[in-house]
Amino acid sequence: MGLTPEEHRETVHGCPCSAESTRGTAAWRIAQVRATRLARELPLTGDVEALLRSMAAGARVEDPDGLFPQLKVRGLGQLVHGMPAITPLGHTYLAGRDDVRSVTGVRVVDVDMQTRTARVEVPAWRPDETVTVLLDQVLSDTRFPPDLVAGRWFEAEANYEAPSAERLVLTYFRAAVPAEAAAADVETDDGGPGGSE
Structure with a gap:
């Protein structure tokens, strides 16, 4: 409803x-x-x-x-x-x-605005299979507009040892941190480039 x-x-x-x-x-x-x-x-x-x-x-x-x-x-x-x-x-x-639940990378393959669902790849679970999640769950968690979600990588918590798509439950979607940004953060924390003197 x-x-x-x-x-x-x-x-x-x-x-x-x-x-x-x-x-x-x-x-x-x-x-x-x-x-x-x-x-x-x-x-x-x-x-x-x-x-x-x-x-x-x-x-x-x-x-x-x-x-x-x-x-x-x-x-x-x-x-x-x-x-x-x-x-x-x-x-x-x-x-x-x-279940063991861990943060893993997920990619939104496409969205269906009519059914308000998204097809998502979870490589840590099965790289050649997609699962369906509610689009509004992704939007609510990430605050992304719906037109910017398709094709984008996110992070989510998943029980990636689930035996089937029905048993796989994704929670806590958030924007994935690009590898370059993560490396820059490490350098900054270590006093490297970008760090404060």
């Missing part, structure tokens, strides 16, 4: 094609980023995360301390036949906690 003009919001409200549970939709992509950032920035307390991990392992869990609502409100857990169960977003959260 956030990407829909005011006059059409009622039409898309509640539409299953724009739900977080529908892979490939904008809502799904936003949810993947949100769950990953939650895992990195505001992780669950130890006992709540332990409950989530038990659910992920397929254990029949009891919740005598009433912790499950904390998972449900975040979309990480749901009731299935009256029993607590993990959601796909819960698995994304755990991947955000467990």
